[in-house]
Amino acid sequence: QVQLVESGGGLVQAGGSLRLSCAFSRGIFGVAGMGWYRQAPGKQRDLVAGISTSDTPTYAESVKGRFTISRDNAEKMVDLQMNSLKPEDTGVYYCYADHYGTRYWGKGTLVTVSS
Secondary structure: OOOEEEEOOEEEEOOOOEEEEEEEOOOOOOEEEEEEEEEOOOOOEEEEEEEOOOOOEEEOHHHOOOEEEEEEOOOOEEEEEEOOOOHHHOEEEEEEEEEOOEEEEEOOEEEEEEO
16 A cells, blocks of 8 residues: 655744655655645644646745755655744644545644744
């Protein structure tokens, strides 16, 4: 069974940085868009950043200029570099990947930003 595995969450002070990584548990071909969603406590899951196969990124307005998404097509990995973190960035971050019409999700990694 193909799974997405995330890593890199944790506790950080406001203004700090974290890097999230996500990869498939085994080799897979034909991966299309990849990216990250965030779910804050008591709120819906929202898109944070996405990236196409041609490395075209999309960012939520709230993270533009602070977060950078990147992908490694050979390794089927997607990373999210998060700088200048704010308490409102706190939440569970979920990786996703689209593969022939199916969206795969990771189990989520918790990011907590203290003020």
